[in-house]
Amino acid sequence: MLLWTFTGMEKLLGYNSYLGEIKNQVFPMAWAEWIAPAVLVAELGLALLLLAGPTRQLGLALSILLMGVFATYIGLVWMGAFPRVPCSCAGFLESMGWPAHFVFNSIFILAGLFGLLWKPKDRKTEHAT
Secondary structure, eight states: OHHHHHHHHHHHHTHHHHHHHHHTSSSOHHHHHHHHHHHHHHHHHHHHHHHSGGGHHHHHHHHHHHHHHHHHHHHHHHTTOSSSOOOOOOGGGTTTHHHHHHHHHHHHHHHHHHHHHOOOOOHHHHHHO
16 A cells, blocks of 8 residues: 555656656657556555455455556566667666566565465454364
């Protein structure tokens, strides 16, 4: 939740800079006009979903999906799938570079999967037997 809150707020407060970073990526510049706000809304929306108990599982699943999309893009850039390598402009991750950024996202994907799949034992049931 903190990751999405921090990155979403960072994008919101520095929106013009963030939009410029999105326009510098390898997809067509016209896409930036809808990708930038979509990612911003998704990140802040995921933070809200993770905050509330009834929507936490959905938020976790969607967080894994979004991190997977980010990791796939980062992996493609890192592997040289595009004609040029854009900046890894990602706020506080900017100094990491593509390999470290990929590892960072992968760790959050694994943590999300663990959180989604791990079911703690019910203590009442455990003591009843």
